[in-house]
Structures are given as C-alpha cells and as structure tokens.
Amino acid sequence: MIGRLDPLKIVRITTDSGLLPQKVYNLINDRFHFVTQGISRVEMATGIKYPLYYIEPKLVISTSEVESGQFAILFARTIPVILNGQLTTVVQLFLTRYLHLCSRNGI
Numbered sequence: 001m002i003g004r005l006d007p008l009k010i011v012r013i014t015t016d017s018g019l020l021p022q023k024v025y026n027l028i029n030d031r032f033h034f035v036t037q038g039i040s041r042v043e044m045a046t047g048i049k050y051p052l053y054y055i056e057p058k059l060v061i062s063t064s065e066v067e068s069g070q071f072a073i074l075f076a077r078t079i080p081v082i083l084n085g086q087l088t089t090v091v092q093l094f095l096t097r098y099l100h101l102c103s104r105n106g107i
Contacts, residue, residue: 005052005090008032014057028055035093051078053091 008029015025032055039050079090 005054007035007054007093009054011055011057020057028057051089051091053093056092056094058094 011020011025011028014020015022035053035055039053042048043050076091076093079092081088081090
C-alpha cells in the first residue's frame with residue numbers, strides 16, 4: 001500500500017529555511033482547504049481516488065519553440081513514479097495562484 005504524502009511539507013521546509021515569507025505560508029495554509037475541497041469534488045464526480053499530491057513553492061514558466069515569444073505559467077503537472085513497486089502518479093501543484101494573491105495584497 002502506498003503511504004500518505006504531506007502536501008504542505010515542502011512549503012513548511014521552504015518557510016523554515018527562510019526562503020518563503022511567513023505571511024505567504026499563512027496565506028497558503030489558510031486557503032489550503034480549497035485544494036482539499038476541490039479534490040473531494042473530483043473524487044465524488046469520477047468515483048476515482050485522487051492521486052498523491054503536494055504543493056510546490058515555486059513559479060514555473062514554460063516556453064514553446066513552436067509559438068515564438070509565447071510563454072505559459074504551469075499550475076500543476078502529473079509525475080509518474082514507482083512507489084513500493086507500483087506505478088502511480090503524483091500531482092505537483094504550484095503556487096502560481098498564491099503568488100498572484102500575495103502580490104495583489106502587498107505580501
């Protein structure tokens with residue numbers, strides 16, 4: 001059986017190391033219930049258990065060679081991993097929305 005992943009562990013480590021301000025951590029922690037509620041809705045609608053997931057405290061920007069000068073901000077990505085001999089998926093959620101809220105609120 002695959003164990004439970006602490007979705008905020010990397011955010012706490014980043015905050016404890018001083019790389020992420022405490023105000024940003026507090027905002028993430030206060031709004032984390034939106035993530036868990038969204039996951040519950042997905043599980044109820046599909047009847048499928050949501051994969052392991054965690055919050056990544058970074059902003060990821062990608063570019064395309066096909067569309068010159070265009071870029072995109074990633075909100076999440078899926079990563080196939082092998083845990084305990086089983087192929088599974090981990091969902092990596094980025095702080096893009098939180099960073100937007102912080103800049104709008106002067107944090």
